Amino acid sequence: MSAAATTLAHEVPPQAGPRAFLHRLRQGDQIAHLLTLTFAAVILLLTSMLVYELWINSHLSRTQFGWAFFWTKVWDPNFDNFGAAPFIYGTLVTSAVALLLAVPLGLASAIFLSELAPRKVSDSISFLIDLLAAVPSVIYGLLGIFIVVPLMRTTLGPLLINTVGNVPYIGVLFRGPNYGVGFLTAGIVLAIMVVPFIISVSREVLLTVPREQREAAMALGATRWESTWQVVVPWARTGIMGSVFLALARALGETMAVTMVIGNAAAIKASLLAPGDTIASTIANQFTEATGDLYLSSLIELGLVLFLITFILNGLARILIVATERGGGRPA
Amino acid sequence: MEIAATKDKIVSGAPQSALSVKAFRDPVPMEKTTSPTIEHKLRLTISNLNFYYGAKQAVFALSLKIPTNRVTALIGPSGCGKSTFLRTLNRMNETIRNTRVEGEVLLDGQDIHSLDVVGLRRRVGMVFQRPNPFPKSIYDNVAYGLRINGYKGRLDDLVEHSLRRAALWDEVKDYLKKSAFALSGGQQQRLCIARALAVDPEVLLLDEPCSALDPVTTAKIEELMFQLKDSCTMAIVTHNMQQAARASDFTAFMLDGHLIEHSETSKLFTTPTDPRTEAYITGRFG
Numbered sequence: 044m045s046a047a048a049t050t051l052a053h054e055v056p057p058q059a060g061p062r063a064f065l066h067r068l069r070q071g072d073q074i075a076h077l078l079t080l081t082f083a084a085v086i087l088l089l090t091s092m093l094v095y096e097l098w099i100n101s102h103l104s105r106t107q108f109g110w111a112f113f114w115t116k117v118w119d120p121n122f123d124n125f126g127a128a129p130f131i132y133g134t135l136v137t138s139a140v141a142l143l144l145a146v147p148l149g150l151a152s153a154i155f156l157s158e159l160a161p162r163k164v165s166d167s168i169s170f171l172i173d174l175l176a177a178v179p180s181v182i183y184g185l186l187g188i189f190i191v192v193p194l195m196r197t198t199l200g201p202l203l204i205n206t207v208g209n210v211p212y213i214g215v216l217f218r219g220p221n222y223g224v225g226f227l228t229a230g231i232v233l234a235i236m237v238v239p240f241i242i243s244v245s246r247e248v249l250l251t252v253p254r255e256q257r258e259a260a261m262a263l264g265a266t267r268w269e270s271t272w273q274v275v276v277p278w279a280r281t282g283i284m285g286s287v288f289l290a291l292a293r294a295l296g297e298t299m300a301v302t303m304v305i306g307n308a309a310a311i312k313a314s315l316l317a318p319g320d321t322i323a324s325t326i327a328n329q330f331t332e333a334t335g336d337l338y339l340s341s342l343i344e345l346g347l348v349l350f351l352i353t354f355i356l357n358g359l360a361r362i363l364i365v366a367t368e369r370g371g372g373r374p375a
Numbered sequence: 376m377e378i379a380a381t382k383d384k385i386v387s388g389a390p391q392s393a394l395s396v397k398a399f400r401d402p403v404p405m406e407k408t409t410s411p412t413i414e415h416k417l418r419l420t421i422s423n424l425n426f427y428y429g430a431k432q433a434v435f436a437l438s439l440k441i442p443t444n445r446v447t448a449l450i451g452p453s454g455c456g457k458s459t460f461l462r463t464l465n466r467m468n469e470t471i472r473n474t475r476v477e478g479e480v481l482l483d484g485q486d487i488h489s490l491d492v493v494g495l496r497r498r499v500g501m502v503f504q505r506p507n508p509f510p511k512s513i514y515d516n517v518a519y520g521l522r523i524n525g526y527k528g529r530l531d532d533l534v535e536h537s538l539r540r541a542a543l544w545d546e547v548k549d550y551l552k553k554s555a556f557a558l559s560g561g562q563q564q565r566l567c568i569a570r571a572l573a574v575d576p577e578v579l580l581l582d583e584p585c586s587a588l589d590p591v592t593t594a595k596i597e598e599l600m601f602q603l604k605d606s607c608t609m610a611i612v613t614h615n616m617q618q619a620a621r622a623s624d625f626t627a628f629m630l631d632g633h634l635i636e637h638s639e640t641s642k643l644f645t646t647p648t649d650p651r652t653e654a655y656i657t658g659r660f661g
Contacts, residue, residue, distance in 0.1 A: 263570065
């Protein structure tokens with residue numbers, strides 16, 4: 044009896060203890076709440092400041108060109124005439140090419156790694172892929188200059204011109220002079236850069252698909268491939284789409300590697316083999332040499348345009364995800 | 376004393392419907408067990424089955440006869456190998472790496488290991504422990520098995536027929552295009568049964584189909600099993616001895632990977648021959 048009392052006495056904190064402890068806990072909750080709220084607010088603040096700065100500093104360009112900035116195809120610093128159309132075009136085209144190449148490749152690799160490869164192989168390859176995702180973009184630019192550009196100039200370019208170039212309609216994408224640098228080269232380098240993101244995220248998502256889903260399909264007489272493609276992949280589609288949008292975001296904003304291989308020409312050409320430029324690449328290239336106020340202001344407006352494009356595409360992505368969830372969505 | 380009380384509870388707990396099947400009982404007393412005899416048509420005959428996860432053996436020299444259009448229950452404590460055994464019957468364990476099976480499983484006289492696995496699984500359907508509908512609409516869930524098996528007829532009719540067989544049609548007929556995840560747990564499980572029934576399997580394996588469900592829903596599933604007996608052979612793994620007593624015609628008791636006793640359900644629960652069976656059904660372990 045007395046022994047029990049002693050033990051109890053040991054466990055109970057000093058006289059005012061329990062109340063003080065509870066009090067402290069409650070305060071802790073408030074502090075944590077305030078702290079996390081502040082940090083969350085900082086993100087909002089940063090974003091609005093970013094937009095605000097871009098908006099204020101592009102004032103000159105905005106008043107000079109108005110909405111025409113979006114569709115003016117000329118970018119001429121000598122005559123102070125600036126339009127964003129070539130760069131918007133270049134940004135969208137290179138990103139589209141990158142995704143077109145990277146999504147099938149990335150998804151197929153992710154399926155292989157999560158569904159077919161032995162776990163040990165899958166884990167070690169995934170480690171390497173995560174490493175690839177962390178390689179600085181200038182390195183990918185060098186890879187582009189030393190490998191992809193020569194390959195385009197000597198082999199791939201001529202091959203495309205002589206084969207697909209003769210096909211009606213899509214042939215127009217592969218005609219004209221082939222310099223080795225251009226939209227397609229930039230798209231290929233971008234694809235190489237974003238594929239690790241797609242593989243890494245998609246594999247993780249595919250691995251979280253419940254085993255019962257796969258077995259349910261197999262128990263109905265589905266082959267391994269049918270259960271993978273018709274059940275496992277659809278289950279993971281939200282996550283896979285997330286990986287694709289992550290890749291898109293990187294492709295849209297990628298600067299260094301693109302600048303090194305795209306040819307830096309402010310021109311809209313139908314041919315993917317022609318040199319062009321993207322928004323991010325143009326800003327990086329020309330910022331230091333922007334002499335006039337209007338020139339600088341136009342570059343800043345380009346930044347605003349890129350922000351807008353990213354914003355719109357992300358919004359569309361959200362809508363797409365919500366739309367595909369309907370009529371067969373799994374619980375969140 | 377205590378044992379007798381439990382027996383009474385089990386027997387009185389059995390619904391009328393389950394009892395009526397007992398008319399079918401073999402009047403001649405058997406030597407040790409009254410496992411299905413010559414007069415029962417056998418759907419599955421398992422002889423000397425061994426199963427290994429890597430070096431660890433999970434099922435030992437198991438022989439069991441599963442009669443056509445009857446419900447056979449597999450009971451036993453957790454980890455005794457009943458689910459593993461059930462999953463050998465449609466070769467589902469082959470999807471797990473590093474497993475091995477020995478022995479013979481005859482489905483209508485043919486060894487399942489010599490059959491095409493995809494065709495086998497169409498004939499031997501399965502319902503899992505947790506409801507696992509696909510992330511598709513209710514309709515597409517039921518139609519899935521038909522589509523992959525290249526069914527050419529009118530899908531609508533068969534989907535309706537399967538949902539009716541699973542006693543779900545009236546509840547979902549206006550929501551066929553809705554996501555299967557909009558359904559409650561019990562409805563999802565019946566949807567999974569409808570999905571399995573759509574390809575018209577000869578055998579339905581049920582791996583603790585009610586363990587995630589409430590008692591009312593469980594009763595519905597049991598009722599459903601009773602109705603399906605005209606057209607389907609069922610094997611059910613269950614933790615719930617009352618469920619085995621209520622819903623099955625034959626019961627097999629497993630312990631540590633061995634089949635201990637197999638007989639008619641009424642007999643196994645009232646006069647078990649093996650002391651271990653008696654210990655288990657009276658709740659002394661497990």
